[in-house]
Amino acid sequence: MTSPRGDGLELLVNARHLAGAHTGIEVYMEALLEALARTGRLDITALSWAPLGLVLPGVREVIPARRPQMAPGSVRATLWKLWFDQWGCLRTVPRKDGILFHGMDGFLPFALRARDRCVATVHDLGWQVHPELYNSRVRLMYQALFPWVVRRADRFIAVSRYTADDLVRRAGVPASRIDVVYHGLDPSFAAPAAAPAPSDKPPYVLAVGGVSPRKNTRRLIEAFSRWRERGGHRSRHRLLITGTSLDSDFLQDGSVLPEHVALLGYVDKAELPGLYAGAAVFLYPGIYEGFGLPILEAMACGAPVVTSTTGAAPEIAGGAAILADPFDVAGIADALEQATIPAEAERLRALGRARAAAFDWATAAAATEAVYRQLV
Numbered sequence: 001m002t003s004p005r006g007d008g009l010e011l012l013v014n015a016r017h018l019a020g021a022h023t024g025i026e027v028y029m030e031a032l033l034e035a036l037a038r039t040g041r042l043d044i045t046a047l048s049w050a051p052l053g054l055v056l057p058g059v060r061e062v063i064p065a066r067r068p069q070m071a072p073g074s075v076r077a078t079l080w081k082l083w084f085d086q087w088g089c090l091r092t093v094p095r096k097d098g099i100l101f102h103g104m105d106g107f108l109p110f111a112l113r114a115r116d117r118c119v120a121t122v123h124d125l126g127w128q129v130h131p132e133l134y135n136s137r138v139r140l141m142y143q144a145l146f147p148w149v150v151r152r153a154d155r156f157i158a159v160s161r162y163t164a165d166d167l168v169r170r171a172g173v174p175a176s177r178i179d180v181v182y183h184g185l186d187p188s189f190a191a192p193a194a195a196p197a198p199s200d201k202p203p204y205v206l207a208v209g210g211v212s213p214r215k216n217t218r219r220l221i222e223a224f225s226r227w228r229e230r231g232g233h234r235s236r237h238r239l240l241i242t243g244t245s246l247d248s249d250f251l252q253d254g255s256v257l258p259e260h261v262a263l264l265g266y267v268d269k270a271e272l273p274g275l276y277a278g279a280a281v282f283l284y285p286g287i288y289e290g291f292g293l294p295i296l297e298a299m300a301c302g303a304p305v306v307t308s309t310t311g312a313a314p315e316i317a318g319g320a321a322i323l324a325d326p327f328d329v330a331g332i333a334d335a336l337e338q339a340t341i342p343a344e345a346e347r348l349r350a351l352g353r354a355r356a357a358a359f360d361w362a363t364a365a366a367a368t369e370a371v372y373r374q375l376v
Contacts, residue, residue, distance in 0.1 A: 008040075008041050008042050008043045008058065009041065009042050009043070009100065009369075009372060009373070009376060010042070010045070010099070011044045011045070011100050011101075011102060011372065012044075012047060012099050012100065012101045012102070013029075013033065013044060013045070013046055013102050013104055014047050014085060014103070014105070014107075014109070015029060015046035015047060015048050015054075015104075016047065016048045016049045016050070016067075016084065016085075017029055018030055018046075018048065018052045018054075019048055019049065019050040019067075021266070022269075024123070024293070025104070025105050025123065027293065028121070028183060028293075029105070031183075031184060031361050032104065032184075032361065032364060032368065033046065033054070033056065033059065033104075034361070035184065035361035035362055035364060036368065036369065037057050037058050037059050038056075038362075039366070039369060040057065040058065042369065043058050043060075044058055044060070045059075045060055045061075045062055045093070046059055046061050046062070047062050047089045047090070047093075048061060048062070049063060049064075049065060049066055049067035049084055051063070062093070064084075064088055064089055064092040064093070065084060065088045068080070078137070085107060085109065086110040086145075087109065087111045089109060089111075090109055090111045091111075095113065095116065097115075098113070098115035098116050098117065099116045099117070100116075100117050100118070100119075100375065100376060101116060101119070102118070102119045102120075102121070102368075102372075103119070103120040103121065103149065103153075104121050106120055106149065107120070107145055107146075107149060108120055108148065108149050108153060110148065112152060117154050118152060118153055118154055119153065119154065119156070119371055119372065119375070120153040120157070121156075121159065122149075122156055122159070122163055122167055123159055123163070123291065124159075124163055124166070124288065124289065124290025124291075124311075125163065125166045125167070125170050125171065125290070126214065126288045126290065127139055127142045128142075128170050129166070129170070129288055130214075130287055130288050132213070133213045133287060133288070134214075146171075150171050150172070150173060153177070155179060155371055156177055156178045156179070157179055157180075157181045157368065157371060158178050158179070158180050159180075159181065159183060159290055159312075160180065160182065160290060160291050160312035160315055160316065161180050161312075162290070162311060162312035162315055163180075163290045163312060164180050166290075179367070179370075179371050181364055181367040181368055181371070182291070182316075182359055182363075182364060183296075183361075183364060184359050184361025184365075185293075185296050185300055185356055185359045185360060185361070186269075186361075188270075189273050189276070189296075189297045189300040189301055189356070190300050190301075190356070202236050202237065203236055203238075203280045204238045204239065204240045204279060204280060205238070205279060205280055205281045205282075205283050205336065206239075206240050206241075206242075206275060206276065206279035206281070206282050206283065206303065207220055207239065207240070207242070207282075207283045207284065208241070208243060208284070208294050209241070209243045209286075209294075210241065210243030210244055210263065211241070211243075211257075211263065212243070213287075214287060214288065215286050215287075216286050216308075216326045217241065219327070219332065220239075220283055220285055221239065221258065221261055222329050223285075223329045223330075223332035223333040223336065224237075224239045224261070224283065224333070225258055225260070225261075226333045227333040227336045227337060230337070233340075237260075237280060238261070238262060239260060239261045239262070240262050240264055240275075240279075241262070241264060242264045242265075242266075242275070243263070243264075243265070243266070244265050244266055273297075273301050276297060276298045276300075276303045277301040277302050277303065279298070280304075280340055280345075281303065281305070281345075282294070282295075282298035282303040282304065283306050283332075283336065284298070284307045284308070284313070285306065285307060285308050285326040285332050286307070286308055286310075286311065286313065286326060287308070287310060287311070287326050287327075288310060288311040289308070289310075289311040289312050289313050289316075290311065290312055291316060292311070292313050292316045295307055295316050295317055295321065296355070296359055297356075298352070299320060299321070299351075299352030299353060299355055299356040300353060300356035300357075302352070302353060303352070304321075304340075304344070304345045304348035304349060304352070305317065305320070305321035305348065306339050307321050307322075307323060307324075308323065308324065308325075308326045309323045309324065309325050309326070310325075310326055318355045318358075319351070320348065320351035320352045321348065321352070322335045322339050322348070323335070
């Protein structure tokens, strides 16, 4: 578990997620790896099935097996991914003296041996709390693999106190094996607020995550539409939703997006700060969040935030957002009304910026490294 050079702790991570699109887990993994690398106290091996292009001090990429060309989502692709994650990622790693492995995606390989040490980051237990929000394949994957994580992990990192409590309540993990380590916030989201939009451009409310049951998008759209129908200045607003997902039930029952709602598709990270900063309100009434990084991103960019009373959202918002019951459409609309009152919007902007400033990846990396050192 010490590096070949003897000057740092050697860490292994299955980083194959970073070979694809970067959403929640990938953002966490990329940012934490960078922050850990910058400490200069770890030698990190990033295991993958394709080149990642990481240029970080003390980080080397190893490709134990290259992923063959397969149809995305096919049974063959799923089985190959399972093989790589559980056995293939470690097949070429020398393990004479044991290794230190961090399952940043919440999973641990079956190939770990008794003398290996391992940490698992648990992002949420949504698949247990709200199974109706997940498709059958995802539920089966967690049901098959998570019990091994509970048995095998030497320590757990929970991304919020709420997730830590869920681990105790629902998975039976002793609190003594859990450390809470919050996400950090990319400095690019601390950019100055955007200039006011030209008067000929309609104001907008921003949401993220596509049309997804977990993001509560149907109720979000209905609440926005009700609020907009109250008339006056409200009727000029549009609802912009980042992301590409469009849930199958939404398509099957013939639903269409209202004219005043636009699905933007994938938005590059470089464009997000300006999009947040220009929003009249950031609307994030998700049903269940283990952390809720977009809450902090929006706050850092100066957007007033409306989020949920459920999950970790109140914990992360820290009193700097308006909270609404995600199952109450009228309540979400009322929260939107409150957040667009000019004086309230300014209050939320000031509180939000202060709250977001409390989260940084250097702090997260230091706390994560402390977890590693407990084991070695």
